[in-house]
Amino acid sequence: MGSPNRAQLCICALTIVMLLFGGCATYTDILSKTHQAADSGNYEAGIRELNDILGVNSFEKIPDEWTAHRPLAALERGMLLQAQGQYEWSARDLSAAETELEFLDLKLDAVGNIGKYIYNDSAEVYKAQPTERLALNALNMLNYLAMDNLEGAGVEARRFTLAREYLVSLDEGGEQGSHGAFGSYLAGFVFEKLGEPDRALRYYEEALDAGNLQAFREPVLRLSDRGNYIGRKMKEYLAGLTASNPPDTEPDGEVLIILGLGRVPYKIPKRMPIGAAIGYAGAWVTGDLKVLGYTAFKVVVYPEQVKPNNMLSKATLSLDGRDVPVELLTDLDAEITREYETIKPKIIGAALTRMIARAAAAEGARAVARKKGGATAMLAALATEATLVGLDKPDTRSWTFLPARIYVCRARVNSGRHEISVNLSGRVRITRTIEVEVPPKGFSVVVITEPR
């Protein structure tokens, strides 16, 4: 038997590589058990699954090394810990993940950037999307507010502003929409309580994008008497209020209730015929599309966004037996969908570019094999392309436990003990009673997170 030629060696090498990496699960696959546990309301089991991904044996621990999916897994665990009322640990997870994501953002990922267009959609380090980036500090503000740590919440409010300014400088935060409104509203609340009325008014003005909510009325009226800042939007809003809705400022305390329900859309690998993909993302393709005529694979695999079957979608509240309005502050589901639709042509374009690279490599293998003997040429091309297809893992990474919708309820109350009845509904129904103690001239923040 003669020694193997170069083409056969290449096929062997590629097959070994495929066996090693081809079986790698996508991020969504890795998280499937965590999602199942959360759907059944078993957040504890979900946290255990995430501990495994993070390589630790307890939620009290964070990894020594932030490899692979760990920064994202820390964000996911942070949300489940928040759902369990473990605010201190949740804040620790979100802060640690934020630090790592910032490092990744500053990292020079030349290999990943090129790899994304040549062999693997998941080759690049994870970069948080603008909605995720802004929601991170807003959700962490909630952790600190729930712990009655106003100074910590102030730090998160400043970080939220910095993140937004940075995104605007990159031209990624221009379409701020309601996700910015959620963070702005909370930042307004934080600076109001820290005794900075002008700063609070500026944030409330930004948050007016969420609509004419009742949750704005009383604080904005109260602050506009103390503060000097009145922007154009705020002026219009105040003009509308003073005419018809006089404020009720008798009680000395207040309760702020924030609810985060459901989960945002996540990504799964999906196939699209080449023709349709070219029609969709032709402008984003780098390389000669004619090469695709030689490819044996006639579909493009890309990460498609799908909506989870959320268990909870609605909330009603009563405070001391009296119904109080629950208003939608942010529709993160819509934000994440809009964001994905904007970048989808680029994602499919990158998938097509990788396909061109694969077809070119297959043609190369065919040419080498033909020169050596001819009989294995077809096989060499097919094996090369199949191997490279196996290496291409659609990038399904995203922060999946981000709440789909954030609701707000704010009410003035007298200091003392109060009872809040929470009714959550959707595919399941949950009723909960929470007792809060409001100090004289103080406030109490209640956070209800149900990411299912």
Added chain:
Amino acid sequence: MSLTGNRNLRRLGSRFYLQLVLIAALVTLAGCGPKAVRGGAGTDNPRLDEAAMSVTLDRADIEYLVSENIKALSSSVLWNVTIEKADTRPVVAIWPIQNATSQHIEDQMAAILSSIETYMVNSGDVRVVSRERQQQLVNELRLRQSDIYDPATIGKFGRQLGAQYFVTGKISSVEERLQKTRRVQYSLVLQVLEVETGLIVFQNEATRSKALKR
């Protein structure tokens, strides 16, 4: 030696060789693990503390910010005239420093307070109210975090502690990011308030910048 004997010897040799390679690999891999080192003056790594590890405040930054402020305080009119020449050593309470930065630096703030307290106690010019006693009073009065930095609260609180002066301050930051560089500029403002009048009798600012560059 017979042919079978030779083959056995070769097999034994190759097995020994394989074991040797495995041991060498294990020893090499074991050497790749993290290793704890001691640093600072008098150790093998005297410059270990000098490198910046992140944009947050480390011990070197804290020492610098505190020493700059203390230098200004010890050469101030307040210290050299009012305090040092007082008939009885005035009572000073050290109040929490407000964190107005974009960093969670609770541990660093505790270190700043401890450094200031150490200087005050060791100066011998003032008597310092223990921070445990202050915390006790905060708990008794059920003060919230938002009340702590209120000047009215500080005055009332100071009288209850029997203090003539309050040492307090604020640490703030300006953070900017341009492309792949992130810079944080910290300022520590140190204030001394007279409890009786509520007036600021001393104020100084020290600054320090940290950056993350690629």
